[in-house]
Amino acid sequence: MSNRALDEQVLSALGIKEEPGEPLGLFFWICVGWVGLNVFGAIFANLLPLPNPLIGNFNAVNVGPGIHHLFGTDDLGRDIFSRVVYGSRVSITVGIGAILIGFGIGAPLGMLAAYRRGRFDAILTTVMYVLLAFPAIIATIAVLSFWTPRSLFKIIVVIGIASIPLVYRVIRTATLSVATKDYVIAAKVQGATDRRILMRELLPNIAPIAVSFFLIGVATVITLEGALAFLGLSVNPPTPSWGNMINEARTVLTQNVWLAFFPSLALCLFLIALNFIGDRIRSHFDVTEVKL
Amino acid sequence: MLRYLTKRLMLLVGIVFVISVGSFYLIHLLPGNPATVILGFGATPEAKAILYKQLGLSKPIYLQYFVWLGNILHGNLGISFISQTKVSSVIRSALPIDAEIIIISQIMAFAAAIPTAMRSARKPDGIIDRVLGATSFTLLSIPPYILIVVLVLFVSIKLGVSATGPSAYVSFGTDWITNLESLSLPAVTLATVSYVVYYRVLRSDLIATLQEEFITMARSKGLSQRRIMWRHAFRPSSVALLGAASVNIGGLLAAGFVVQYLLQIPGLGYTLILAINESDFLVVQGIVLTVSVLVVAINFFFDFIVNIVDPRISRE
8 A cells, every 4th residue: 555545534534624736836826817818808808999790801811920910811801809708708708608507506406406306316316317328419519400599598498408318417416525524413403494594504605616617617618609600590690600611611621720729729728727727626625426 | 027127118118109209299399380480492292202201290190199200200301401312321321430439439438448447446546546546637627529629639730640530530441440530639638538437437446346245255265456457346346337338328319419419420410410511401300310219229238237237236
C-alpha cells in the first residue's frame, strides 16, 4: 500500500480530515475571465463598435484576417469577428436557458425524491431512468424537425426538457449523500420543518456540485446546439450562431479556411473554459465524484 | 440473476413503449392536417388513401396509435412520399454504413484507451498521466463537428489524401479499399470522441482497483507488472469500461449523423437530415424509431454482458 493511502486511512481512523480541495489556481481565474468576456460580448454586442453582422461588403469577399476585418470576411463579405461575437448570443442564450429549465424542474424533484424516499422516489426515479434511456440528441432532432417553424424559444424548451432527467439524477445522488448526515437528523429531531431542512441544511451542501454541474451542463447544451445548427436545425440564417457559421463554412472550406476556423476556436475555447471551471469547482469542494 | 434480468426486461418493454408513443406522436406535432403536410397540396386521392390507412387518420387519436403500432410490428413503416420507396428498405440500406463506422471507431478507441489508461493508472500524477489528462480534457471540449471539419481540412484538402473528402463514399461491395478510405475520417472522429470517455473512466477505475488488497497480494507473490495489470486489475475494471461504452452508444450514433452530413455518406444520419429538409416525415419517423429502439436494445445487451463479467451486480 502506498504511503498516501496509508496516511489517509490513519487520518480517517482518527477522525481527522485533511483540508478538502486543491487551490483554484491561476488558470481557473483565466477561464472565469474568458467566460465573463464572452458573456459581456454577447450582452453588449450592439453597443460595441462592430460592423453589422448581417450586411456584407461585396468589395471585400473572403478576405483573410487583417486590420479592417480582424478575423477576415465570409463569402458574402460579412465581418467574421462581428458574426462570432453576435453568434455567441445564440449559444449562450440556449445554453443558459435550457439548463435553467432543466434545473428549475429537475433539481427540486431530485432533492425532494432523495429527501422523502419511499414510493414517490421509486416511481420518479424509474420514470427518469426511462426518459434517460432515450438518447437526448436524437429526441431533440426528432422533435425539432416536426415542430416547425423552428425558433430560439422552441430550441430552448426542447433541450431544456431533455436535460431534466440528467439534472434530476445528479441532484438526487448529491442530496442522498448528505440527507443521512448527522446534522440533518439533528435538525429533524429539533422539529425543523421539511422546508427548512431542504432550504437551510440540504441546499447549501449540494450547492457546489450543483454549480459545477450547471456549468458543465451549459457546455453540453452549447455543444448540442452547435450540432443542431451544423445540421441546419437551429436558428435560421442569416442570424449568426457558432454552429451555423461552421455549417456555412462547410461549403467554402477550400476558399476560406478562416470562416470555419474562428467560430470553431471561439466555441472550443468557451467549452474548455466552462468545463475547466466546473471541474475545478467540484474538486475544490472535494465532493465525491458522481458517475455520469 | 434471472430475477434481475426479468426486472431489466420489464424496464426495457416500458422504455420501448415510451419511445413508440413518442415517435407516433411526432406526426401530430406538425401544424395542420398530417396528410396535407406530409403529402403536400397536390396529392392524389390514392396517395391520401394509403396514408390514411397507414396512420389510421380517420380514427380517434388513441386508436390511431394502435393502427400505427400494428403496421410497425408487421415491419411496415410506410412509404416515402418523395422517393416512393419503402421506409424500411431505406433504413435497411443506410444502417450497415453506421454500423461499419461505429465498429471501426470502437476498435480504434479501445485499442488506444486501454494501454494509455493503464500507463496513467500505474503512476497517477506522473508526467505521462498529466500529459494524457490534459490532452483528454482538451479533446473532451472539442465537438465532433469541429473535429471532422479540421480533419477534412488537413487530411483531404491540405494533404490531398484521396477518397477522404466529401461525397467520396462507395459501398463496401464495390471497392472495399476505397470504402474504408472514405470512412476513415468519420471513424477517427468517432474514435476520438469515445477515446476520451473510455480513457477517463478506465483510468479512474483502475486507480481504485489498484488500491485493492488482492493487488497487494498479487504484488507480494512477485507477479509481473504486466500480469497484474491485465489479469488482476483490468478484469474488474473492464466492467466500468463496458458501462461507459453502453452509455456512449447513443451519443456515438448522433456524432455519426453530423460526420456523415459533412461528408455526404448515405448512412442513417445523412438520410435523416435529407428527409428533414425534404419534409419526408415518414422517413424521419422511421429512422427516429429505429435508432431509439436500437440504442435501448444495445444498452440492454451491454447490461447483460456486464452481468456475465461481474455477477456481483445482479446480486445487489
